[in-house]
Amino acid sequence: MGKKNRNVAIVGIGQTEYSSHKEYQNQVEMVNEAVRAALADAGMTLDDIDCVIHGNMELFEMIHQPDLWHSLGSGAFGKPQFRITTGGTTGATLVCAADNLVASGMYDVVMAIGMEKLQEGNTTGGITNMADPLWMRHFQTGALTSTTANLMMAEFGEERARRAAMKHRIMIDKNACRNPRAHRRFGLDYDQLEDLMVSSPAIVGDLRLIHMCSQSDGACVIIFASDEKAAKFSKNPPVWIRDHISVHKEEQLSNSFSWEPPETTMHYAARKLFERNGIDNPVEYFDVFEMYDPSSWWGVDWLREFFLLEGDEHIKMVEEGGWDQNGKLPVNPSGGVTATNPIGATAILRPAEAALQIRGDAGPHQLQRPVRHALASGFGGTMWTVLIMLEKDLNWQEVTHSD
Amino acid sequence: MKRVAICAVAQHKIEADIWYKRYQGMLLDILEDLQKQTGFTFDENTGVKNIVSCSDDVFDARTISNNGVADAIGAHYRGEEKIAQEGLNALGYAMAMIRAGYDDLVYVAGHCKESQPESRNMCANLAYDPFYTRCLGLDYLNTAGLQARAYGIKSGITEEQLAKVVVRARQWALRNPYANEQGQLELGDVMYSPMLCDPIRSLHAYPVSDGAVGLLLASEDRAYEFTDRPVWITGFGNCMDSFFLGDRDLVSNHALSKAAQQAYRMAGINNPAADIDLAEVMDCYAYQQPLWLEGLGFCQQGQGGRFIDECGPARYNVNLSGGMLAGRPLMIGGLYGAVEAVLQLKGQAGEHQAADINRAVVQSTTGGAGQFHTVVVLEK
Secondary structure, three states: OOEOOOOEEEEEEEEOOOEOOOOOOOHHHHHHHHHHHHHHHHOOOHHHOOEEEEEOOHHHHOOOOHHHHHHHHHOOEOOOEEEEEEOEOHHHHHHHHHHHHHHOOOOOEEEEEEEEEHHHOOHHHHHHOOOOOOOOOOOOEOEOOOHHHHHHHHHHOHHHHHHHHHHHHHHHHHHHHHOOOOOOOOOOOHHHHHHHHHHOOEEEOOEEHHHEOOOOEEEEEEEEEEHHHHHHOOOOOOEEEEEEEEEOOOOOHHHHHOOOOOOOHHHHHHHHHHHHOOOOOHHHHOOEEEOOOOEHHHHHHHHHHHOOOOOOHHHHHHHHOOOOOOOOOOEOOOOHHHHOOOHHHHHHHHHHHHHHHHHOOOOOOOOOOOOOEEEEEEEEOOOEEEEEEEEOOOOOOOOEOOO | OOOEEEEEEEEOOOEOOOOOOOHHHHHHHHHHHHHHHHOOOOOOOOOOOEEEEEOOHHHHOOOOHHHHOOHHHOOOOOEEEEEOOOOHHHHHHHHHHHHHOOOOEEEEEEEEEOOOOOOHHHHHHOOOOOOOOOOOOOOHHHHHHHHHHHHHHHHOOOHHHHHHHHHHHHHHHOOOOOOOOOOOOOHHHHHOOOEEEOOEEHHHEOOOOEEEEEEEEEEHHHHOOOOOOOEEEEEEEEEEOOOOHHHOOOOOOHHHHHHHHHHHHHHOOOOHHHHOOEEEOOOOEOOHHHHHHHHOOOOOOOOHHHHHHOOHHHHOOEOOOOOHHHOOOHHHHHHHHHHHHHHHHHOOOHHHOOOOOOEEEEEEEEOOOOOEEEEEEEEO
16 A cells, blocks of 8 residues: 655746736647746756646637647647646646656656636636536526525624625735736725625625636646656755645535535545644644635635634634734735636646745745745535645655555 | 556447436446446545546536536545546556555546537537637548548558458457447448548448446555456556647657557567557547557558558457447547457457457547547556
8 A cells, every 4th residue: 555656846837927818829828838937947848848737627718628739839749648627626636647647657757737718718607517407507607606605604693704704805815916926906905894895796695796716817837856856957946745635526516515514525635634644733734825715705614624623713713814924824825716717727826826935936925934834725526625735845754545 | 666457347338329328327337337346445445535537528518527427436525537538548647646656446437428419520620729720620530531541642541451441340349249330341331331521431430429438447456356367557658749730740650659659668568569469449430440550560651551451450459349440439439448458358358359368559549630649558
């Protein structure tokens, strides 16, 4: 039973600019921009890449097997290539896949490409199309839902829950404003909190426009290398992938909100991952969390799940500024998904940003503290979760994957 | 490196239109068949913790096509990742998962119903970029037509030789209870069948097909818990060619030979024609069988026609299942080929079992005119 065959490091990261309208480039050119940036960041050329992994969602841009066309700009020509997708989690899945492929010994250097050009399709239409055509499609409204808001208001009271979601939203926007790449940067401030609670247009129930993630165009590329190759390409300090876990769930969403709600995949993934890595207090352990937060409601709610908190601990931390950039555990210093959301790239952007924080290369939104241990999450499908643990130092206890 | 085994396989009978069963039901049948064969579970401690699926959003007309099958492939509270290209690549990826040390058991499951979309060519047309090539109407059929024409010029392959490929495929399909099209043909039926996409005739093209397959993979340590005759994945390779047809020599097998080189190197094969006992190639169109066999090193470049006359396909046990030409769904055509090769290596192929099969090669392709190729070597 398994010990990881060899260690895998992130050695290069490339991002495009993110925007709602990148008319000046097509998908191939957009992918190419991120690929060139990642190669430059790693100090590599295409000759150093052994294998390419590509991911996005076909029905957002209505391209079947888009890796075939994107090969014009992805650098996959003449190389091994995989295309692996899991919905919103795709980007995080690409990181798990790269971790597997490099650790396996089959490829030394793997380049993972997550991309989406949401402007070229209908995002909410595309997401609605994931529902079962016979049983669920008539009920689905894309990813727009107020269910979590309703549950939080029932549990914590309407006023407290609404204030927590909006405070979290403003905190995230403050982070986005420090990140020059973030797509939506509104410049919100806490004195607008009460105003926004009534003035932001309601989408569904208590989900307001300001709570919801953006639709963005963009691509993000990460280059991974084995420990041996990482030492050779040492332009940047390597960021190590300590562990990853992926947890899916059957598709009937209504079953997630039944009388006795089952364990969320966020909680299950975190519980398993922390257990096998011997992490008793994740809030203490991690220095940053880059989270796939599709809306502020989900963002706040899932913090409890991911850090195995109880009762209103997560809300208290929102109220006390515990998730702020100078708080106990900074969440989404990049501005997260509510700011920037090119869906196929969104979940690879989380570990990318977390790795930049560990390297100290995040830019104006670099945390003003040492970052050694980072957590990144992906969200997709019918409430699926991917969690990735990143480390600055190669000094953790080896894990046996037999739990 | 750790050895990775295929412990067991299951396949759904391929039909032109499985209108009476949803693909979830097909996958459930596959899963139950495999569990009956091996007793594997999804237990948190000893069972499958990660699943590799294969399907396609466009063919299923569903965003995140794997989201609709999570429960039918055991992915409830388990990890699941979708190979969004031809399913043979799932074997390479699952092998990496096991070699990496994260998993010791992986369930691979794929489905594709070509009957669901109005036309599979319409799906394939969406693979072409929306600016230059989609508006020309390119799809996997008419790009194959261009490749078939180029191969005809290079190899001088005749109508009769192409007809022999199809007639032989149907003869073998008759012995394979899972094959789709089992009707028997004469050479003349094929040679004078209506022109579909010049020079591809209607009987040169694989029939529209629905199907589903599943495979249980395990590390060497655990394989014998589930079978006493594991089949080892000893070689894997895949490779991407250029997108624009004008940038490619359509009959050079550039991507296929590079994919084959990777797989053969990993498996330690120097002379494929001498070292391999059986081949499953993804011959969506008749001309592709000799062309891909050239790329795999079974015959000299441009000699595919003569190879057919000299009974090369019979000598090398090519497509004893009937292959794509007897009907296999596009997204899992190669995965069905792997299932067939595993059965042959285990000696469980029934009426179409060949003698003394120790090593097999399986090839598949994704994209127009073989833009992307995958090669897997399997051994007893």
